[in-house]
Amino acid sequence: MTLLYEPERFKDESRTKRSKRQLLLTKAEEIFRTQGIASTSMIDIAKIAGVERRTLYNYYNNKEEMAIDIQIEYLRNYGATVEFKINHDLDYTKQLESYCDTYIKRFLNNKNYIIFITQFDYHFRHFSMDDNLDRYHKIMKDRNMTNNPAMEIIALICKQKELNVDDQLIRKFFFTLHHCILGVAQRVIFRESVFIEEQDYSSEDIQILIPILVNGIVSTLPSYQK
Structure with missing residues (x-):
């Protein structure tokens, strides 16, 4: 599932950065759903998304911030x-x-x-x-x-x-x-x-x-x- 994520707080991002953020959130959603948020680390998310951990931290400070953004996007849709x-x-x-x-x-x-x-x-x-x-x-x-x-x-x-x-x-x-x-x-x-x-x-x-x-x-x- 691809999260079509376009919140107001990221409206000024470049298309490339927004695309990367969408990928990171989509992969995080998959692992959160199947493995649980508590059992998932930022390293796990970086690995499944195919990026370096430092790249992930350029977008999000922690997994909780990612989970909340995913939940907000789900609420926008469902x-x-x-x-x-x-x-x-x-x-x-x-x-x-x-x-x-x-x-x-x-x-x-x-x-x-x-x-x-x-x-x-x-x-x-x-x-x-x-x-x-x-x-x-x-x-x-x-x-x-x-x-x-x-x-x-x-x-x-x-x-x-x-x-x-x-x-x-x-x-x-x-x-x-x-x-x-x-x-x-x-x-x-x-x-x-x-x-x-x-x-x-x-x-x-x-x-x-x-x-x-x-x-x-x-x-x-x-x-x-x-």
Whole structure:
């Protein structure tokens, strides 16, 4: 996989240097995903990328900085918002299910992303509190989620049912929905061969979650009226 990496902080780089940075990040992503960030050294990354270690240090100070840049790029491509057009002539609950289906399929079609972020979360939770995390957390916090289709559909369901539910609560419903799907995807996709062997359960079976989560949200909304 080639990371099409073009963040603002590197916008003035030459084409040659940017191409080299893309190669380094792509190779780092591969080894982080298969070997784990904690078990990978800068020497390992330089070796798999076919460069001298001092060349790697011309681009990055440490592996944590590289991992965070890869995670930021993944979020740019496979973040929480998916393209979905709401049809006001169709049932909103069914459309929320359709949105979740699209969301899950995004993960199923990009399993490497799930495997990487599982390694990422584990490393930064247990092994590192790198200064670069402040930059990452700021980007996460500044993401514009106000136009997310799922939140809009939940708001439309409330309006249709004449429920007076706080906007902040609708946001929390969305993030609960998002984290339930992502959490199960991380657990199952990261260890899919084990789940298939022991439980005959594959990543595609995650889609069973959709009616459970959506119907749960819809039936719970009335109890959260102001």
